[in-house]
Amino acid sequence: MQIVSISSLKGGVGKSSVTLGLASAALEAGIPTLVIDLDPHADASTALGVRAQPSQDIGSILRKPKKGAVSKITVPSSWTKHPITPETSTPAIASTAQASDSGHGPVGDDAPTGGASVGSASVVTNADTPTSGAPGRDHSNKSSGATTEGTEQATTPQNSPVRPVLDVAPGSASSSHLDRSTFKVKDLKRLETILQGVDKYELVLIDCPPSLTALTRMAWAASHKVLSVAEPSLFSVAGTKRTMTAIAQFDVSKLWAVPAAGVIINRAREDFSEHSHRIAELHELFGDLVVQPTIPDAPVMQQIQGAAWPVHKWPGEQATDLAARFSTILNGLLT
Numbered sequence: 001m002q003i004v005s006i007s008s009l010k011g012g013v014g015k016s017s018v019t020l021g022l023a024s025a026a027l028e029a030g031i032p033t034l035v036i037d038l039d040p041h042a043d044a045s046t047a048l049g050v051r052a053q054p055s056q057d058i059g060s061i062l063r064k065p066k067k068g069a070v071s072k073i074t075v076p077s078s079w080t081k082h083p084i085t086p087e088t089s090t091p092a093i094a095s096t097a098q099a100s101d102s103g104h105g106p107v108g109d110d111a112p113t114g115g116a117s118v119g120s121a122s123v124v125t126n127a128d129t130p131t132s133g134a135p136g137r138d139h140s141n142k143s144s145g146a147t148t149e150g151t152e153q154a155t156t157p158q159n160s161p162v163r164p165v166l167d168v169a170p171g172s173a174s175s176s177h178l179d180r181s182t183f184k185v186k187d188l189k190r191l192e193t194i195l196q197g198v199d200k201y202e203l204v205l206i207d208c209p210p211s212l213t214a215l216t217r218m219a220w221a222a223s224h225k226v227l228s229v230a231e232p233s234l235f236s237v238a239g240t241k242r243t244m245t246a247i248a249q250f251d252v253s254k255l256w257a258v259p260a261a262g263v264i265i266n267r268a269r270e271d272f273s274e275h276s277h278r279i280a281e282l283h284e285l286f287g288d289l290v291v292q293p294t295i296p297d298a299p300v301m302q303q304i305q306g307a308a309w310p311v312h313k314w315p316g317e318q319a320t321d322l323a324a325r326f327s328t329i330l331n332g333l334l335t
């Protein structure tokens, strides 16, 4: 199981967007994936079509962390539950009441008319899903996925005979009790503990809050890799330097190995000389740690998130290009 934190000390640079793009790439590739939404704003949960029920969110189980307890709150993303290709979608206008800050519905020139309804997406607890078995430890053996998929298939007929696994540990404001700058070493173990023994997934993506508080640090402590998201702007480059320095210093306690770090450049515009300058600066500062390819500034991203759809299923050239970029980045992460 590969655990990857998506981090940045700055808000609004695209942490949740990168998390969602990678989750979409994993879904497309059939990689059983869990997205943990550590940000109290819960944007990733919203875009993945889930909303936490009281006490069924990541903040609640982190209060008294028990081994493997994340499985108690994971729910399937609506991306896996709805017919999600334009050919199979039924007309249902997605509610954007909760969805991101795009403020627009999903209907665009070439946008599908159907999609996940954020407002109606329900959170299903594990009592309702056949995910509580104890799958084997061999990650190349997808027996856990097969069991889950087989049972779901019987209850929810879909065009595809095999249901991919994309689960969410939903976020909510309740995780803000850990969004604090003072913490003890035991706090940093909280996330690691609730993930212990969980082997249903090949990939875990953690969407972090824009801070260096206990939440972000417990994510790093549990992770094999940390991706720092940067925009090609002066302030974001400065924020990335601080983030990367903080990751490098993370082994001070000697309790954790420093997770491997990378920098993802998001919202790049080729036609903008300031961006080219800042991208060159990021390469100079971080060399091989800069992940290829960069993610362009693409307005369709906001439309896709507003509709709570995966980018890999959205039609049009811009979405296809974005999807290919996220798939390439995911491949690099998993090798």
Ligand SMILES: Nc1ncnc2c1ncn2[C@@H]1O[C@H](COP(=O)(O)OP(=O)(O)O)[C@@H](O)[C@H]1O
Pocket: 008, 010, 011, 012, 013, 014, 015, 016, 017, 018, 043, 100, 101, 102, 210, 266, 267, 268, 295, 296, 297, 298, 299, 300, 301, 302, 305
């Ligand atoms: N590559 C991109 N192209 C266009 N809009 C983007 C891109 N990346 C992010 N955005 C938009 O920018 C805003 C902030 O992104 P978000 O992922 O929420 O950042 P963060 O999680 O770091 O706060 C959102 O409205 C999102 O849709």
Ligand SMILES: [Mg+2]
Pocket: 015, 016, 017, 039, 043, 044
């Ligand atoms: Mg976010």
